[in-house]
Amino acid sequence: xxxxxxxxxxxxxxxxxxxxxxxxxxxxxxxxxxxxxxxxxxxxxxxxxxxxxxxxxxxxxxxxxxxxxxxxxxxxxxxxxxxxxxxxxxxxxxxxxxxxxxxxxxxxxxxxxxxxxxxxxxxxxxxxxxxxxxxxxxxxxxxxxxxxxxxxxxxxxxxxxxxxxxxxxxxxxxxxxxxxxxxxxxxxxxxxxxxxxxxxxxxxxxxxxxxxxxxxxxxxxxxxxxxxxxxxxxxxxxxxxxxxxxxxxxxxxxxxxxxxxxxxxxxxxxxxxxxxxxxxxxxxxxxxxxxxxx
Amino acid sequence: xxxxxxxxxxxxxxxxxxxxxxxxxxxxxxxxxxxxxxxxxxxxxxxxxxxxxxxxxxxxxxxxxxxxxxxxxxxxxxxxxxxxxxxxxxxxxxxxxxxxxxxxxxxxxxxxxxxxxxxxxxxxxxxxxxxxxxxxxxxxxxxxxxxxxxxxxxxxxxxxxxxxxxxxxxxxxxxxxxxxxxxxxxxxxxxxxxxxxxxxxxxxxxxxxxxxxxxxxxxxxxxxxxxxxxxxxxxxxxxxxxxxxxxxxxxxxx
Ligand SMILES: Nc1ncnc2c1ncn2[C@@H]1O[C@H](COP(=O)(O)OP(=O)(O)OP(=O)(O)O)[C@@H](O)[C@H]1O
Ligand SMILES: [Mg+2]
Numbered sequence: 001x002x003x004x005x006x007x008x009x010x011x012x013x014x015x016x017x018x019x020x021x022x023x024x025x026x027x028x029x030x031x032x033x034x035x036x037x038x039x040x041x042x043x044x045x046x047x048x049x050x051x052x053x054x055x056x057x058x059x060x061x062x063x064x065x066x067x068x069x070x071x072x073x074x075x076x077x078x079x080x081x082x083x084x085x086x087x088x089x090x091x092x093x094x095x096x097x098x099x100x101x102x103x104x105x106x107x108x109x110x111x112x113x114x115x116x117x118x119x120x121x122x123x124x125x126x127x128x129x130x131x132x133x134x135x136x137x138x139x140x141x142x143x144x145x146x147x148x149x150x151x152x153x154x155x156x157x158x159x160x161x162x163x164x165x166x167x168x169x170x171x172x173x174x175x176x177x178x179x180x181x182x183x184x185x186x187x188x189x190x191x192x193x194x195x196x197x198x199x200x201x202x203x204x205x206x207x208x209x210x211x212x213x214x215x216x217x218x219x220x221x222x223x224x225x226x227x228x229x230x231x232x233x234x235x236x237x238x239x240x241x242x243x244x245x246x247x248x249x250x251x252x253x254x255x256x257x258x259x260x261x262x263x264x265x266x267x268x269x270x271x272x273x274x275x276x277x278x279x280x281x282x283x284x285x286x287x288x289x290x291x292x293x294x
Numbered sequence: 295x296x297x298x299x300x301x302x303x304x305x306x307x308x309x310x311x312x313x314x315x316x317x318x319x320x321x322x323x324x325x326x327x328x329x330x331x332x333x334x335x336x337x338x339x340x341x342x343x344x345x346x347x348x349x350x351x352x353x354x355x356x357x358x359x360x361x362x363x364x365x366x367x368x369x370x371x372x373x374x375x376x377x378x379x380x381x382x383x384x385x386x387x388x389x390x391x392x393x394x395x396x397x398x399x400x401x402x403x404x405x406x407x408x409x410x411x412x413x414x415x416x417x418x419x420x421x422x423x424x425x426x427x428x429x430x431x432x433x434x435x436x437x438x439x440x441x442x443x444x445x446x447x448x449x450x451x452x453x454x455x456x457x458x459x460x461x462x463x464x465x466x467x468x469x470x471x472x473x474x475x476x477x478x479x480x481x482x483x484x485x486x487x488x489x490x491x492x493x494x495x496x497x498x499x500x501x502x503x504x505x506x507x508x509x510x511x512x513x514x515x516x517x518x519x520x521x522x523x524x525x526x527x528x529x530x531x532x533x534x535x536x537x538x539x540x541x542x543x544x545x546x547x548x
Contacts, residue, residue: 102355176392180454183348184405185382185461194408195394 033269040065040262049266053232057250057260065263067270069232073147073240076233077222078215080151081158085215086208088155089162090197093204096163097170098178098192109164116160120220127153127225141237145227148236153221158211165210169203169289170196202289209282213275219244243267301326301465301495302347307361309342311354316342318519319361324512329487329496331510331527333503335542338516340499341389344467347497348384349377365465382409385458389470391450393442393457398434401442401453405461420460428456429486448479455486466490468498472505484509503543507531515539 041049044065052066092112096105127149135144173196181191197204227239228249241249247264254260300323309317316339324330332340345351346359349370363370370380382405393401402421411417421438425431430452434445442453451471458466468487472480487496487509500506506513507527514524515536523530523539534540 174392176388176390177394179350179353179388180392180394180457181404181408182353183350183381183386183388184408184457185378186405186408187378190408194404199395 030272033265033272036262036265037269038262039257040259040266043259044263049263055230055246057254057263063259065259067267069230070241070243070246070267071270072233073226074216074242074244076147076236076240077150077154077226077242078212080148080236081154081215082208082212084151084155085158085162085211089159089208089211090166090204092159092163093166093170094189094192094197097167098196099188112160112163115156116164120157120218121224123153123157124221124224127221132225139237143227145225145239146237147226147233147240150222150226150240150242151236153225154215154218157218157221158215161214162207162211165207166200166204169200169207172203172290173199200289202285202292206282206286206289209278209285213278213282216278217244217271217275219248223248243271247271298325300324301365302497303362303364303367305362305364307346307359307363309339309346309351309360310358311342312356316519317346320521322514322521322524324495324497326495327491327493328512329491329498329510331506331513332497332499332516333501333506333513333542334516334522336501339519340516341469343516344386344469344497344499347465347467348381348386350386352377382461383463384465384467385461385463386467387451387454387458387469387471390474391447391454393445393450393453395441395443397439398442398445398453399438402456402460405457409461421456424456424460425453427459427490428452429482429489430456446479448475448482451475451479451483452486455483455490459490463494465495465497468496470499470501473501480505503531503545515542517542 049065049067051068052064053068053072054064054066055069056064096108100108128145131149131152132144135146135149136142137144170192177195177199178191181195182188186194222240222242223245226242226245228241228245229239230241230246231238233240247267250260251264254264302324304320304322304324307317307320308315320343332343334340342351346363347365347370351357351359359371365380365384368375394404396404399421402424403417406417406420411420422431422435425434430449433449434453437444442450445453451474455466455471471487472483475483484505487498490496491511498506498510510527512525513527513530515522515530515534515538517538523534523536525535530539531543534543
């Protein structure tokens with residue numbers, strides 16, 4: 001065997017090992033979560049976890065581990081953030097891919113990438129000192145640390161993902177569709193909205209789902225900006241404590257191998273499963289999209 | 295040339311992609327209700343010239359027209375011209391059939407809707423008329439809601455013609471509209487073109503000499519961006535003035 005073939009084989013093998021390690025780590029994390037989650041259910045009924053909303057590990061008489069309040073909190077901040085980020089993100093992607101001049105695009109794209117690189121703690125800080133006070137003034141609430149504040153910040157964080165992947169999806173639409181539309185006297189906006197977005201729909205949906213995965217898993221920002229009240233949220237102005245925030249706040253101060261400790265792992269496991277499936281589904285949709293365009 | 299008032303007047307027209315000049319001092323008058331064919335070897339600038347007539351090349355950054363193209367006496371590159379308006383008047387059918395991934399009906403209705411027509415009865419009437427105009431109505435009338443991509447290639451191309459006709463343009467540009475089609479579908483498109491010229495000014499790019507001879511009234515022969523010869527099709531094909539033209543149409547090169 002000559003040298004080049006050997007080198008190719010070696011590289012191939014390296015990538016294979018790399019891939020296997022990634023899979024093993026994933027499986028390892030899953031097993032770790034499961035093993036640390038299960039013992040909790042010796043003390044807590046599975047039913048209580050799934051169907052009640054009171055999460056009170058420090059209760060004087062009986063600790064309760066209802067999961068619904070934090071699920072609703074995560075759901076609320078996530079959906080809120082998507083309501084903001086999807087129209088804004090897809091609109092921005094449409095503008096950048098089809099309407100903006102070359103100059104605007106050259107300036108805007110690096111800016112969006114920078115946005116993606118801002119540490120979440122900085123965004124959380126802005127939530128406290130900027131978004132919070134503005135919200136408080138607008139809505140007449142105490143400090144503006146609530147679900148909608150979290151949604152706004154999460155939208156900012158999901159935006160770069162949604163914009164850049166949606167733009168990729170729009171750019172992968174065959175040029176012939178665009179030309180056909182323009183040749184029929186449609187303007188650029190009509191072309192992107194009526195022809196390109198529908199043709200790129202699956203790619204855009206995948207982009208939004210990845211943005212959603214980002215929003216669900218985000219911790220520091222929501223921890224800082226949503227007020228962390230453990231109650232079931234009443235509305236978007238309620239202070240909420242998401243699944244991620246609960247784990248981050250409580251895991252450090254709980255005794256190892258206590259019921260509380262195990263139940264926090266259960267929350268982590270649920271989070272893992274949710275994000276895993278969101279990523280999986282968006283991946284499947286995205287590949288369908290790519291195949292369809294061929 | 296015939297003595298009608300020309301629909302399109304091209305005068306000393308140059309076109310550049312970046313630094314390379316692909317059209318050189320083209321001057322020609324295109325007659326209304328005529329089929330004008332543009333022929334020439336690959337890469338000579340046929341598509342470029344055609345796409346200058348509805349300013350489709352605007353999409354290509356760093357491309358640049360120079361000189362004049364007038365339609366009904368209006369300079370189409372003048373700043374006052376709204377390119378969207380221009381494209382409503384100058385329709386285009388592309389080389390590869392490119393229907394939208396929408397229903398047959400929505401494909402034809404698209405141009406009407408983006409032009410602000412909301413009256414559904416009017417849209418239905420125009421869709422039917424356009425599909426009849428492109429000889430697709432009989433085949434498509436029972437499947438208007440079906441995805442256009444289910445049609446055969448030839449049907450798709452006739453759908454694209456219908457789509458272009460729906461907004462009632464004055465000029466119809468066609469870039470090798472039959473090159474992706476089989477002989478039967480090609481014959482149908484050719485028949486259609488001859489029928490359409492009664493109402494429209496048609497400019498067609500073709501690689502197929504017989505096709506140009508069969509359906510066109512005037513023929514322009516381009517080579518490397520130069521308009522070598524332009525005249526009545528019967529003259530070009532029977533007594534070309536230029537040696538190059540003769541060599542090309544008799545298939546000695548290109
Ligand atoms: N977008 C572009 N950017 C740069 N050069 C281009 C572009 N499009 C075409 N050209 C060049 O311009 C010249 C004319 O191209 P054009 O497509 O008009 O030729 P054509 O006569 O239509 O050829 P064909 O018969 O192969 O379709 C060619 O040399 C081509 O390489
Ligand atoms: Mg061409």
